[in-house]
Structure formats: structure tokens, C-alpha cells
Amino acid sequence: MQIVLSQEELSEGISRLARCIRDDLGRQPVTVVGVLTGSIVLVADLIRSLDGPVRVGMVWASSYRGTATSPGRLDLRLDLLPDLTGQHVLVVDDIFDTGRTLEGLLAELHKRGAASVRSLVLLKKTGRAEVAIEPDYVGFEIPDRFVIGYGLDFDGGWRHLPYLAALDPDEIEAARCGHDLSGSVDAGRTAETP
Numbered sequence: 001m002q003i004v005l006s007q008e009e010l011s012e013g014i015s016r017l018a019r020c021i022r023d024d025l026g027r028q029p030v031t032v033v034g035v036l037t038g039s040i041v042l043v044a045d046l047i048r049s050l051d052g053p054v055r056v057g058m059v060w061a062s063s064y065r066g067t068a069t070s071p072g073r074l075d076l077r078l079d080l081l082p083d084l085t086g087q088h089v090l091v092v093d094d095i096f097d098t099g100r101t102l103e104g105l106l107a108e109l110h111k112r113g114a115a116s117v118r119s120l121v122l123l124k125k126t127g128r129a130e131v132a133i134e135p136d137y138v139g140f141e142i143p144d145r146f147v148i149g150y151g152l153d154f155d156g157g158w159r160h161l162p163y164l165a166a167l168d169p170d171e172i173e174a175a176r177c178g179h180d181l182s183g184s185v186d187a188g189r190t191a192e193t194p
């Protein structure tokens with residue numbers, strides 16, 4: 001696997017995103033709505049970088065199953081959401097690929113009486129969007145490769161890696177067969193700051 005973003009680069013990206021949010025919202029309270037499960041690490045770091053009042057709610061979304069690396073049907077569960085009436089909502093997801101997850105979620109959240117609804121993704125894959133919407137805040141643009149770590153999984157594993165790494169198709173195949181990939185890290189870089 002190849003490191004796409006180091007711990008330091010991720011940390012700088014989160015600080016930059018937090019500054020952009022506060023530039024737009026000032027000290028107003030923000031309700032961060034994280035998308036389970038991939039956003040857990042990002043939400044934990046982002047809320048600690050956001051000066052000023054913050055609330056946190058979570059929703060669950062999934063369009064992947066097990067070892068598949070391309071999206072299927074979108075499932076949303078919104079029953080964990082707090083009341084959003086009058087809140088400045090910031091939806092936080094790990095990655096914008098086709099954009100279908102964020103599109104589906106924003107459509108639901110716009111029905112909940114929020115004062116404003118913004119969206120943030122840590123990563124956006126180049127040339128993959130299938131929707132008209134754009135996230136309001138993007139941490140990093142990355143090439144179209146399957147990435148893991150910093151909350152993102154492959155078949156439920158790898159979310160705990162403190163950096164972001166890309167898996168090659170042969171590694172995805174090997175992981176499907178149960179091989180351990182943790183020894184094969186290459187430090188080349190492929191991500192850009194937008």
C-alpha cells in the first residue's frame with residue numbers, strides 16, 4: 001500500500017478546514033452531523049479544532065458491502081439525529097466519490113428545519129462525481145484509487161491507521177484472500193490540496 005496523506009498532512013488539513021468553517025460561521029454554534037462509520041476519526045479531530053460552540057450528531061450511511069470497492073444501493077439511517085431546528089448544520093463525511101451519499105443525505109437534512117446546512121468531506125476523488133452538488137469544504141483532492149485508514153475501511157478493517165493509504169488492485173485481491181498487508185507501506189505521495 002502507498003501512503004497518500006501522512007498524519008502531519010491530515011492534521012494540517014483538519015486545521016485548515018476548521019479555520020474555513022469559523023471564517024464562514026463566526027462563533028455561532030455548529031451542529032456537526034458525522035456519517036458513520038467512515039467519519040469517526042475525522043469528526044473526533046475536527047470538533048477539537050473548531051473553536052466555539054459545537055454539538056455532534058451522527059447518521060449512518062452505506063453504499064458498500066464487505067469486500068466490494070464500488071458503490072451499490074444507498075442505505076441511510078437517520079434515527080440517531082438530534083433535533084436540527086434552527087441549527088447551523090455541518091454534514092461531515094470521509095470521502096466524496098460519486099457524490100450519491102452526500103446528495104441523498106443533504107436532501108433528507110434539508111427537510112429538518114435547520115438554519116443552514118453545509119457539507120464537508122476530507123477527500124474528494126478526481127473525475128468521479130455523478131451528481132450536481134459539490135461539498136462546501138474539501139480537505140484534499142485525491143486520484144481515483146481505493147483508499148483506507150483515518151476512518152476509511154476495507155471489509156471493516158484498517159480504519160485505525162493514523163494515515164491514509166491507497167490499495168492497488170492486486171492488494172485488494174490479496175486482502176480478499178485474507179493476506180496481511182500491514183508490512184507493505186510505500187511512502188510516495190499522490191494527494192493535492194485544492
Ligand code: 5GP
Pocket residue numbers: 038063064071093094095096097098099100101102145146147148152153154
Ligand atoms: P459516494 O456516495 O460519494 O460514491 O461514496 C461515498 C462513500 O463511499 C464514502 O462515505 C465511503 O464510505 C465510501 N467510499 C468511497 N470511496 C472510497 C474509498 O476509496 N475507500 C473507502 N474505504 N471507502 C470509500
Ligand code: MG
Pocket residue numbers: 035036037038061062093094101
Ligand atoms: Mg461512508
